[in-house]
Amino acid sequence: MEEVKTYKYVNNLWDEQKAKSLGEDEIALLLYRSNILGADLRITNYGGGNTSCKVNMVDPLTGEDVEVMWIKGSGGDIGTLKKSGLAALYLERLHNLERVYKGIQQEDEMVELFNHCIFDLASKAPSIDTPLHAFLPFKHIDHLHPDAAIAIAAAKDGKEITQQLFEGTIGWVDWQRPGFDLGLQLRACLEENPGIRGIMLGSHGLFTWGDTAYACYVNSLDVIERCAAYLEQNYGKKGPVFGGQKNDSLDQAGRESQAVKLMPVLRGFCSSERHMIGHFTDDVRVLEFINSNDLERLAPLGTSCPDHFLRTKIQPLVLNLDRSENLDDSAALTAKLEPLFTAYRAMYTAYYEQCKHADSPAIRDQNPVIVLYPGVGLFSFAKDKQTARVAAEFYMNAINVMKGAEAISAYTALPRQEAFDIEYWLLEEAKLQRMPKPKALSGKIAFVTGSGGGIGKAIARKMVQEGAVIVLTDVNTERLAGCELEFVSEFGRDSVISVAMDVKDEQQILQALQRTLLAFGGIDIVVNNAGLSISKSIEEHSQADWDLLFDVLVKGQFLVTQATVPILKQQGVGGDIINIVSKNALVSGPNNAGYGSAKGAQLHLSRLCAAELGPFKIRVNVVNPDAVISDSNIWAGGWAEGRAKAYGIRVEELPAYYAKRTLLNEVILPEDIANACFSFVGGLLSKSTGNVLNVDGGVAMAFVR
The missing domain is CATH 3.40.225 (L-fuculose-1-phosphate Aldolase)
Incomplete structure (x- = not known):
């Protein structure tokens, strides 16, 4: 068992049991080494650096053993590297490229020739760093960008400091853009300094190596540790860091x-x-x-x-x-x-x-x-x-x-x-x-109320699928937390934040917007979706019912709009407000006095805002759903029973009843409402405001005109 080494300035993440489980699979060990190197940002940054190994494999064309170099492919990240992100190339063919190399003016052409050296046709495209690894003879090589090493590499006296600090065991190659010639220079440096354990690239980074994955890993950590310790010893010797403090920080x-x-x-x-x-x-x-x-x-x-x-x-x-x-x-x-x-x-x-x-x-x-x-x-x-x-x-x-x-x-x-x-x-x-063409909502920030489930969740998912980042808000903290976990798993941590928020509470709205600004910088799309429903006859309706409906639906839409409009104006790039209203804003029906009135108020408030905000390129549009039952809070709390009673049917008959009364005979799903919202913000309707889009399967009584 290898000796476990400890360090002060980097983390030794090598797990001997994990390594043993990989056996003698050098490619698996390369991936393991790469991932643990990339897990420490003091060693290398996201997407930075490169790692490789050279292994003997059977040539599928000749059946003979050939040496193959496996190296991080173009655009990859060693911290998350998988085998599919590696490029595999015949090493001998890479060396043979030297025969056709005519000098530094041919650098870009050489990259195309890398494709003629590919061993595994399913592997990743080779990167510009390929020859830097190919012309060094070691089985395992790390090219890293540790801050401590680059600090020496970027110092005016970096070459002399490197020589003194490592007593000649680390070579030096002056700055040059990566390419074929730099690979030849690394080989020449090694030939001129036999026995060195690595090479410092001026202003750029560090090359280290070893005969095994572990030896390479430890060599990298040793060199970085010594660089970091040297810097630590010298902080303050020339005077205060960065010339001392000029300004105080705010709390x-x-x-x-x-x-x-x-x-x-x-x-x-x-x-x-x-x-x-x-x-x-x-x-x-x-x-x-x-x-x-x-x-x-x-x-x-x-x-x-x-x-x-x-x-x-x-x-x-x-x-x-x-x-x-x-x-x-x-x-x-x-x-x-x-x-x-x-x-x-x-x-x-x-x-x-x-x-x-x-x-x-x-x-x-x-x-x-x-x-x-x-x-x-x-x-x-x-x-x-x-x-x-x-x-x-x-x-x-x-x-x-x-x-x-x-x-x-x-x-x-x-x-x-x-x-x-x-x-x-x-x-x-x-x-x-x-690179893939940007999605329709790339660079956009969407703020969706009531997005812990149902329609709001479907709208939020559609926005993220189309490239936006999303702010999930809901008064139901349990649903909200579950939705956030789902979105993080599906879209990644950088695509979503969640904030518990009651649309009736102005302070909670402001706090949610502060979180949004700190996380993403602004807002482009506001979807007022939070809602509830109460289905009672006019005689059964209480003032508390009436107040709650108007507080959540009307006042909530008003407060969120009022709070987000200044942000949209400050950005000066326009924006979209979409209000999820209802067919009931246009249609009179039984047992619906409070809900229908609130929805009517939402609709007219939308028209008023469209008229006021148009000069600022802020579009305000309405989507009118009807009978969206799937995963919706609106059907809880007696609403389904109330609607079934009004129509003289059983609750379980509601979906079919609603579908049959439409012109298209369709059940309306949350995804249908999400698609309608996207139609307003996806770019094709950028000159449309003050509109109402019914998504109800076709209810003639709800036709706007």
């Missing part, structure tokens, strides 16, 4: 309050080209950096590691706002932020124009990804929540790198031309072009 409540006020305005600016989802963090590492004297010097330099840079853009936007100012006046806040965004876009355009090549792709979104607000925190904006969250994590990695590099020497970022050549690399552009 947590103050930071969150400022973030809530800023988020929709920032999101509006960052969504000038396409809708973006936001993320906010006030992590202590972020606060240390943004409150420092060195912020103004270091922030414009940008990041050093290519992976950090690709996620966070050339540099962040720093908000030079007075934190004591009142941010409640959104118009004044917008006026203050506009010149900052104008200047950032001008900077980015100038960067593009100065660095572009004749064949460079067209300029991309000119808005920042990372926004820093001293004393408050970091905001990030991207196409979806996961990308926004990961961008913030990558910038924290960059902060760690800057902190370490400054402690031992001086931080050096990628030269702007090098950064541009990565950002607008034709291979990166090709990768972007291969």
Whole structure:
């Protein structure tokens, strides 16, 4: 049994029993090693780094033993890597590519030739890092992006520090964009320094290796541990971290309050080209950096590691706002932020124009990804929540790198031309072009009331399926918790949050919206779906019944709309409000005085809001369901019995009764209402407001005209 090693700055997650259960399956051990490396963000970031192993396998064409390299494929993440995410290539064929390689000007062409080396045709497309592993002779190789190692790699004196710290056992290769030539340089470094245990790539990361998966893993941890310990020993020797503190942080409540006020305005600016989802963090590492004297010097330099840079853009936007100012006046806040965004876009355009090549792709979104607000925190904006969250994590990695590099020497970022050549690399552009087309609601944030079950849950599911992130709200906390667990399992943690909320309670609504803004940055779609029903004759109706119906249905719709409209206005990108009303808003029937009246009020309130909010590109539309029985709370509490009594039938006969009275003779399901809601927000009806869409199977009495 291998000796269990313990570390201070990284986690040793190797489980000998788990490893033994994998036997001598080197590919399984590669996946195991990769996953536990990726589980520690101090070792490598999401999607960053690469791992490989070389194994002998039987060639299906010749029946002979051949050496095959299994390596993380293009676009993968080692922390979640599965066999389907590996590329498998004939090692000899990869080596033979050297015969046709004509120099660094041919780098992009070489990537196409990797396809001629594929061993397993079902494996993932090879990544640009493939030759970096192929030309090193070791069975197992890790290429990682640990903050502690990159801090040394990005230091002005990084090469000398590496030599001294590791006493010549770690080689050094200057910064170069990944590709075939860099693979040859790694091999040359090894040949010039036989016996080394790894190689530091300037500004980029770390290569380590071993003859077994475990030896490789431990070697990686050992090197990272020594780097981290060295940084720890040097913090403060040159002076205070980041030049000392310039600003104090607000307390947590103050930071969150400022973030809530800023988020929709920032999101509006960052969504000038396409809708973006936001993320906010006030992590202590972020606060240390943004409150420092060195912020103004270091922030414009940008990041050093290519992976950090690709996620966070050339540099962040720093908000030079007075934190004591009142941010409640959104118009004044917008006026203050506009010149900052104008200047950032001008900077980015100038960067593009100065660095572009004749064949460079067209300029991309000119808005920042990372926004820093001293004393408050970091905001990030991207196409979806996961990308926004990961961008913030990558910038924290960059902060760690800057902190370490400054402690031992001086931080050096990628030269702007090098950064541009990565950002607008034709291979990166090709990768972007291969990505699936965004879904109709990508970048959108939906807020659905009464979404713990029934119609609301179906609407929420449809929104997420079409690319939105969702805020589930319900007064029934048990149903809400179950719905959230289901959605997280189906769509992932980044797609959903839930907030217990009573639509009759203004304070609960405001608290739910604060949670929404901190989680996602704004709102695009509001669905007023929360409801209940009471079926009694006019004589049996009590004032309490009447008040409850109007409080939940009418007042609830009013309060939620009133609270969300300012957010929609602050973003300045329009939005949708959909009110789930009822056929009963248009049709008179027995035992329905309170419910029908409340639904009529909901319908007219919708018309009034459509008329008022149209100038702000906020569309207000109505969906009128009827007889949606499946999983609906509306049929609890005596409503079904009341309706059955009114029609002179038994409760179990209601579904068939409702279907037969429709022109289409159809049972209406929650999914039908969800599809109707999507028709309003999916893009095809973007010029439609004040409309009523009946989803009732065809009830002639409910025709609007």
